[in-house]
Amino acid sequence: MSVDTQKLDLPALKQALREFVAERDWHQFHTPKNLASALSVEAAELLEPFQWLQQGHATELGEQGLQAVRHELADVLNYLVMLADRLDIDLVDAAFDKIKLNAVKYPIEKSRGTLKKYDQL
Amino acid sequence: MSVDTQKLDLPALKQALREFVAERDWHQFHTPKNLASALSVEAAELLEPFQWLQQGHATELGEQGLQAVRHELADVLNYLVMLADRLDIDLVDAAFDKIKLNAVKYPIEKSRGTLKKYDQL
Amino acid sequence: MSVDTQKLDLPALKQALREFVAERDWHQFHTPKNLASALSVEAAELLEPFQWLQQGHATELGEQGLQAVRHELADVLNYLVMLADRLDIDLVDAAFDKIKLNAVKYPIEKSRGTLKKYDQL
Amino acid sequence: MSVDTQKLDLPALKQALREFVAERDWHQFHTPKNLASALSVEAAELLEPFQWLQQGHATELGEQGLQAVRHELADVLNYLVMLADRLDIDLVDAAFDKIKLNAVKYPIEKSRGTLKKYDQL
Numbered sequence: 001m002s003v004d005t006q007k008l009d010l011p012a013l014k015q016a017l018r019e020f021v022a023e024r025d026w027h028q029f030h031t032p033k034n035l036a037s038a039l040s041v042e043a044a045e046l047l048e049p050f051q052w053l054q055q056g057h058a059t060e061l062g063e064q065g066l067q068a069v070r071h072e073l074a075d076v077l078n079y080l081v082m083l084a085d086r087l088d089i090d091l092v093d094a095a096f097d098k099i100k101l102n103a104v105k106y107p108i109e110k111s112r113g114t115l116k117k118y119d120q121l
Numbered sequence: 122m123s124v125d126t127q128k129l130d131l132p133a134l135k136q137a138l139r140e141f142v143a144e145r146d147w148h149q150f151h152t153p154k155n156l157a158s159a160l161s162v163e164a165a166e167l168l169e170p171f172q173w174l175q176q177g178h179a180t181e182l183g184e185q186g187l188q189a190v191r192h193e194l195a196d197v198l199n200y201l202v203m204l205a206d207r208l209d210i211d212l213v214d215a216a217f218d219k220i221k222l223n224a225v226k227y228p229i230e231k232s233r234g235t236l237k238k239y240d241q242l
Numbered sequence: 243m244s245v246d247t248q249k250l251d252l253p254a255l256k257q258a259l260r261e262f263v264a265e266r267d268w269h270q271f272h273t274p275k276n277l278a279s280a281l282s283v284e285a286a287e288l289l290e291p292f293q294w295l296q297q298g299h300a301t302e303l304g305e306q307g308l309q310a311v312r313h314e315l316a317d318v319l320n321y322l323v324m325l326a327d328r329l330d331i332d333l334v335d336a337a338f339d340k341i342k343l344n345a346v347k348y349p350i351e352k353s354r355g356t357l358k359k360y361d362q363l
Numbered sequence: 364m365s366v367d368t369q370k371l372d373l374p375a376l377k378q379a380l381r382e383f384v385a386e387r388d389w390h391q392f393h394t395p396k397n398l399a400s401a402l403s404v405e406a407a408e409l410l411e412p413f414q415w416l417q418q419g420h421a422t423e424l425g426e427q428g429l430q431a432v433r434h435e436l437a438d439v440l441n442y443l444v445m446l447a448d449r450l451d452i453d454l455v456d457a458a459f460d461k462i463k464l465n466a467v468k469y470p471i472e473k474s475r476g477t478l479k480k481y482d483q484l
């Protein structure tokens with residue numbers, strides 16, 4: 001099934017990335033440590049267009065900045081999927097588990113409208 | 122539908138995060154710039170357990186390290202989903218587009234088994 | 243000469259860090275790559291207290307936040323000095339060279355009061 | 364006194380950066396938050412040449428990579444000096460204070476040759 005007709009979801013993305021890496025024999029470079037480094041570098045590149053903005057809203061980015069941000073979001077997701085795949089971790093499962101943990105750490109009543117960390121609520 | 126019974130995919134995650142933020146009235150803090158900063162901080166926390174490893178394989182992490190990494194992967198994904206939502210960007214679409222771009226920048230024959238950047242292939 | 247009485251400058255800091263590392267036999271872990279990872283992680287920890295601030299001024303940090311920032315600044319400097327030492331690079335020389343390069347890339351008249359990158363001036 | 368003949372130390376660097384920023388009227392953009400973001404982005408750019416290296420030694424960088432690293436080290440130092448200046452923090456003082464704290468957290472006998480964190484020694 002080609003990329004153009006398949007359902008675009010996270011499992012399909014994982015599969016497409018596996019093929020991309022296998023075709024180029026890049027698996028050897030993709031230790032979890034290296035993937036975590038690359039992800040961190042991409043996350044910084046995602047921050048870069050925002051770094052001098054006064055308010056940090058999307059409109060301040062401009063069309064070119066917004067396109068750059070879209071590509072960097074993609075890079076972060078791709079490394080995230082490859083790292084999770086390498087560690088045999090289900091990303092979405094982990095994300096829902098984290099939301100549940102955060103719901104306990106940040107009870108609605110105490111955390112509403114405040115930036116305080118959970119240990120200071 | 123409760124989190125426990127629903128299908129765990131990216132659209133469901135986006136919805137769960139919207140609810141989490143709305144219930145706490147945190148939308149006001151979540152400018153794209155702030156979300157990009159938080160994502161970058163979480164990406165560094167994900168790198169942290171790997172930073173002194175010699176090889177960087179999963180087995181060097183230990184059970185505790187692997188759990189920490191799972192939580193940090195989740196944090197990165199959650200900020201990624203919130204930031205993309207805020208910018209009205211479809212994450213998986215963007216990721217597939219980036220793979221296509223990279224397939225052109227890194228032709229299979231030229232890039233096989235090498236770390237060279239595309240402008241040096 | 244003890245730390246308490248010596249002149250506190252960058253060469254003295256480099257020397258103190260060499261001793262600290264040698265006493266603990268940590269040199270083996272301090273590959274340039276690992277030091278660069280650690281520096282990047284500390285830089286993110288330095289960003290963390292600022293991430294949700296509306297304006298990002300020092301007064302928003304509070305006393306506790308400011309102390310945390312002081313410690314993170316120190317961590318970044320310490321890794322920076324160790325990494326430069328490891329690569330035999332003179333940090334301050336490199337910094338002045340970069341200022342001269344930037345003075346050419348960002349001519350005063352064209353860059354005054356604007357955020358534009360040098361290739362868009 | 365011109366940059367070419369003056370003593371190149373950290374106080375001189377701070378002064379040179381103040382002038383560079385003042386001449387371009389960039390002080391308005393340099394909130395502590397924005398400087399911390401920029402520093403974090405530069406730290407990631409410093410990590411970037413190392414990210415796929417197997418061992419992470421300087422020799423793997425090549426001449427071009429080493430030059431890039433020298434420039435990124437400079438960028439990190441420059442933002443570090445500007446941020447500390449803005450927060451009225453003495454960088455080298457803070458760095459020596461941190462070494463003293465770390466000497467207590469990591470006693471020589473217990474931490475020799477191990478990667479364990481202080482709370483696991």
